[in-house]
Amino acid sequence: MRLLEDERLAARCNGFLAAIKSLWNDHYSDSKHPIDNYELVDIAVPKQTNNKDCGFHMIMHAQYWDGRSVSHFNENDMSNIRNILTYKWIKYEENDTAWETILNMKI
Incomplete structure (x- = not known):
């Protein structure tokens, strides 16, 4: 229903992304696929x-x-x-x- 322009949604999404990156670094530090530069993307999907x-x-x-x-x-x-x-x-x-x-x- 919302887009990333919504400050509250963006803040929560950024929090999730930071947690995912932290867990990735903790558990896959030797991975050949770093995700440090991944960013949030608002994918154009049908919105409720x-x-x-x-x-x-x-x-x-x-x-x-x-x-x-x-x-x-x-x-x-x-x-x-x-x-x-x-x-x-x-x-x-x-x-x-x-x-x-x-x-x-x-x-």
Whole structure:
């Protein structure tokens, strides 16, 4: 929902980046891939427009990110994405929860 121009977001992102760099140096000091010069980049991805879809945005980006490009969906797709993912979770073969009872549904 926000860009790095937001001072609070930028401060927190910089804090995360500093922690990652510190951990990298502690655990991979002999790495041939130093990350000291890595900077924050605001990647152009679909931005959520509400306060409820952040998890679905995260899932979509994590599921389809190939290391170079981001998934292509827009806010109008979110309702269908929520429905599809919910259906997959409910119908997952190892899901033995009595979801019909929990949701008070008669099937």
